[in-house]
Amino acid sequence: MLERLTAWPKGIQSATIVAVMLFVGYLDYITGPHISMSAFYLLPLTLAAWSISLRFALFIAAACVALWMGGNTINGDVDFLSVPLALWNGGVQLVSFVVLAITVSRLSALQRELESRVRDRTAALERTQHDLLRIGEREQRRIGQDLHDGLCQHLAGTAYTCQALQEELAQRGIPEAKNAQHVVDLIKEGIALSRESAKGLDPVELNAEGLMQALDESASATSKLFRVSCRFECDSPVHIHEGAVAAHLFRIAQEAVRNAINHGHASDILVALRIEEEGLELLVEDNGAGIANARPSGRGMGLVIMPRRAAIIGASFEITRQQGGGTRVRCFLPTGRIAKGSEYEQQAI
Amino acid sequence: MSNKPSKVFLVEDHPLFRQGLAILIGRHPEFRICGEAEGAAEALAAMTELKPDAAIIDLSLKSGSGIELIQHMKTRLPQTAVVVLSMHDERHHAERSIRAGALGYVMKSESPTAVIEALRKVLAGKPYLSEQMRAVAVERFLNGAAPATLPQDVLSNRELEVFALLGRGYETRRVAETLGLNIKTVQTFCAKIKDKLHLANASELAREAVRWQESGWAI
Numbered sequence: 403m404l405e406r407l408t409a410w411p412k413g414i415q416s417a418t419i420v421a422v423m424l425f426v427g428y429l430d431y432i433t434g435p436h437i438s439m440s441a442f443y444l445l446p447l448t449l450a451a452w453s454i455s456l457r458f459a460l461f462i463a464a465a466c467v468a469l470w471m472g473g474n475t476i477n478g479d480v481d482f483l484s485v486p487l488a489l490w491n492g493g494v495q496l497v498s499f500v501v502l503a504i505t506v507s508r509l510s511a512l513q514r515e516l517e518s519r520v521r522d523r524t525a526a527l528e529r530t531q532h533d534l535l536r537i538g539e540r541e542q543r544r545i546g547q548d549l550h551d552g553l554c555q556h557l558a559g560t561a562y563t564c565q566a567l568q569e570e571l572a573q574r575g576i577p578e579a580k581n582a583q584h585v586v587d588l589i590k591e592g593i594a595l596s597r598e599s600a601k602g603l604d605p606v607e608l609n610a611e612g613l614m615q616a617l618d619e620s621a622s623a624t625s626k627l628f629r630v631s632c633r634f635e636c637d638s639p640v641h642i643h644e645g646a647v648a649a650h651l652f653r654i655a656q657e658a659v660r661n662a663i664n665h666g667h668a669s670d671i672l673v674a675l676r677i678e679e680e681g682l683e684l685l686v687e688d689n690g691a692g693i694a695n696a697r698p699s700g701r702g703m704g705l706v707i708m709p710r711r712a713a714i715i716g717a718s719f720e721i722t723r724q725q726g727g728g729t730r731v732r733c734f735l736p737t738g739r740i741a742k743g744s745e746y747e748q749q750a751i
Numbered sequence: 752m753s754n755k756p757s758k759v760f761l762v763e764d765h766p767l768f769r770q771g772l773a774i775l776i777g778r779h780p781e782f783r784i785c786g787e788a789e790g791a792a793e794a795l796a797a798m799t800e801l802k803p804d805a806a807i808i809d810l811s812l813k814s815g816s817g818i819e820l821i822q823h824m825k826t827r828l829p830q831t832a833v834v835v836l837s838m839h840d841e842r843h844h845a846e847r848s849i850r851a852g853a854l855g856y857v858m859k860s861e862s863p864t865a866v867i868e869a870l871r872k873v874l875a876g877k878p879y880l881s882e883q884m885r886a887v888a889v890e891r892f893l894n895g896a897a898p899a900t901l902p903q904d905v906l907s908n909r910e911l912e913v914f915a916l917l918g919r920g921y922e923t924r925r926v927a928e929t930l931g932l933n934i935k936t937v938q939t940f941c942a943k944i945k946d947k948l949h950l951a952n953a954s955e956l957a958r959e960a961v962r963w964q965e966s967g968w969a970i
Contacts, residue, residue: 550838551765551811551838554838554859554860555765555767555768555838555859556765556767556768558768558771558838558859558860559765559767559768559769559770559771559772560767560771561771561863562768562771562772562774562775562863562866563770563771563774563775565775565862565863565864566771566774566775566777566778569775569778570778586862586863590860590862593859593860594860597838597860607839607840607843609843610922611954611957614952614953614954615843615954618952618954634952636952636953636954637938637939637941637942637945637953638917638922638923638926638937638938638940638941638942638953638956639917639922639923639941639953639954639956639957640922640923640953641922675953676938677922677923677924677934677938678934678935679933679934679935737924
């Protein structure tokens with residue numbers, strides 16, 4: 403009730419408090435001096451201190467005491483002899499009202515400050531999570547690129563040098579040539595492993611068609627690996643010119659597909675990328691068990707992170723249970739966010 | 752094969768890899784490394800001077816792009832056979848490199864002997880692709896270039912217009928804007944084109960459109 407009242411405009415709140423006070427004063431007057439109504443004055447007083455201000459509460463405290471004493475006087479309870487007594491009682495009442503007003507007002511301020519702090523901290527926490535995800539993704543891509551452009555090249559150079567050694571040994575008829583060949587093969591395996599890691603860290607290649615290619619490859623890899631039908635549907639070319647946008651969209655699709663298999667036990671998954679009038683739509687639909695509810699539950703961080711990723715790139719995100727069963731994940735990136743930027747033009751090979 | 756070794760030029764920005772490559776090629780007396788470069792402009796200038804018989808070019812260079820270098824070489828050094836040697840996936844880059852003017856594509860993750868084999872092939876004027884890539888190329892050829900599926904024979908005029916714009920590298924939204932159509936209509940056209948030309952996905956559609964554009968059929 404207090405919350406509903408505090409949502410009203412201050413003027414209406416104050417008027418209501420005064421009205422309540424006058425009503426209590428009237429009750430006090432008609433019930434006469436023998437029935438004490440002083441506790442009822444606490445209602446307008448508390449409301450004033452909680453939701454308006456200490457000054458207004460002090461005014462209400464004084465007004466309540468005046469009403470109480472006035473009522474008693476009109477009722478003839480006070481005569482000349484008992485004036486000091488009445489003043490004493492009024493004073494005591496006033497002091498207790500003032501103490502209450504101050505206490506409630508402080509409590510109210512404290513509550514407001516706490517609420518505001520919680521709001522600030524929550525916003526800061528969300529920003530941090532946002533940053534962590536953004537930075538994490540950027541760092542992953544950087545490490546992936548470093549692996550691809552640094553370690554893989556280094557290993558390939560080593561393999562070529564070793565191949566030259568093998569040929570040299572073979573030419574001289576030295577039997578250890580086969581050992582050298584074995585080393586070349588081991589290095590080749592090393593290159594394959596590093597390329598795989600690089601691909602996991604930075605799955606979307608740096609070109610405008612990278613997202614289409616990555617989703618297509620990932621769908622066929624999923625089909626083979628998990629023996630399910632995972633199709634990628636994209637009727638007309640979708641070009642994404644911003645690496646981070648492509649990477650987050652890819653990770654959202656990847657997470658949705660992973661959930662479909664691990665939690666939904668789906669056998670048929672569709673990943674679709676479509677250009678609409680207002681933007682770009684990424685859909686992942688499956689025929690699995692369907693999501694229990696559309697809120698994050700004990701099913702890991704994926705359901706929390708997908709909408710965060712969408713938020714980072716300025717896309718909307720929804721996850722729903724399909725009518726015929728199964729889950730539908732939809733991410734929509736409005737036109738303005740499909741950057742026409744030149745990240746690829748600068749970095750493309 | 753003549754006794755005179757073939758002049759080979761290396762364009763590669765990773766020093767250790769370049770070194771390994773030079774050692775390996777240097778072991779084969781039929782080849783002689785005539786020069787090395789790390790960037791595209793530097794390479795083009797040196798090669799114009801040295802006129803190598805073959806060049807081994809990486810796609811990612813210190814400065815400039817390997818693809819652009821190959822395109823320049825096509826007009827300025829037509830006698831130099833180009834082998835692309837790259838860490839990038841051949842499924843996405845081999846065709847692009849060949850279209851730009853390269854005769855061979857070797858992935859750095861392949862066996863080092865592949866590059867020697869590729870050099871021999873391209874110096875004999877023959878193309879070189881890995882076995883997997885040859886299979887992909889044949890499949891694409893069968894799907895895309897069969898006489899019954901020539902775009903100009905099977906597509907309607909409006910579909911051809913969409914296809915031609917895709918061939919210029921336009922994406923869906925830009926095609927829609929250019930032709931004054933809405934996006935849904937363009938998507939329907941794209942789906943029909945894909946069906947008629949037996950293309951698996953939008954990437955293939957884009958690639959096929961570019962190829963058609965470059966073949967000179969497009970309006």
